Amino acid sequence: MPSAYLLLSLANIVFATSYSVTRVVLGDVPPATLGLARSVIGAVILVAWAWPGLRGARISASDHTALGYAVWNWCLERLGASRVAVFVNVQPLAGALIGVWWLREPLTAFTIVGGLAILTGLHPTVKGGRRE
Numbered sequence: 001m002p003s004a005y006l007l008l009s010l011a012n013i014v015f016a017t018s019y020s021v022t023r024v025v026l027g028d029v030p031p032a033t034l035g036l037a038r039s040v041i042g043a044v045i046l047v048a049w050a051w052p053g054l055r056g057a058r059i060s061a062s063d064h065t066a067l068g069y070a071v072w073n074w075c076l077e078r079l080g081a082s083r084v085a086v087f088v089n090v091q092p093l094a095g096a097l098i099g100v101w102w103l104r105e106p107l108t109a110f111t112i113v114g115g116l117a118i119l120t121g122l123h124p125t126v127k128g129g130r131r132e
Helices: 003-025 031-049 052-078 081-102 109-126
Strands: none
Touching: 003 052, 003 081, 031 052, 052 081, 081 109
16 A cells, blocks of 8 residues: 555656646647647556546546646646646545545545635635735
C-alpha cells in the first residue's frame, strides 16, 4: 500500500505542475483545443493500459475528462493558475458526495468535517480580491 501513496503523491505533483504549464500554453492554444488534445492523448494511454476495460476508458476519456479539461482550461485562462488550483480540493468532496448519493456509501463524520474544511478554505479565494 505505501507504493500506492507514493504514486498518488507523484500524480498530485504532476497535476499541480500542469496548472502552471497549461496557463502558459493557453497563451497560444484555445482552451477547448487544449482540452481536446489532452483528452486524445489521455484516451490513447488509457486504451493501451486498460484494454479489457475499454468501454469505461472511452466514457471516462471522452465524456468526463474532455468536458472537465475544457472547463478547467477556460477558467485557467481567465482566473490564473493560483486561483484555479485551489478548486482541485472540490474534486474529492464532489466524489465523496456522489459516492454517498449514487453508490449509497455511508456519509461519515470525516466526510462532513472534510467537506466543511474544503468549503471554508475556498471562501477567501472566491470572495478575496485578486492582487495584480
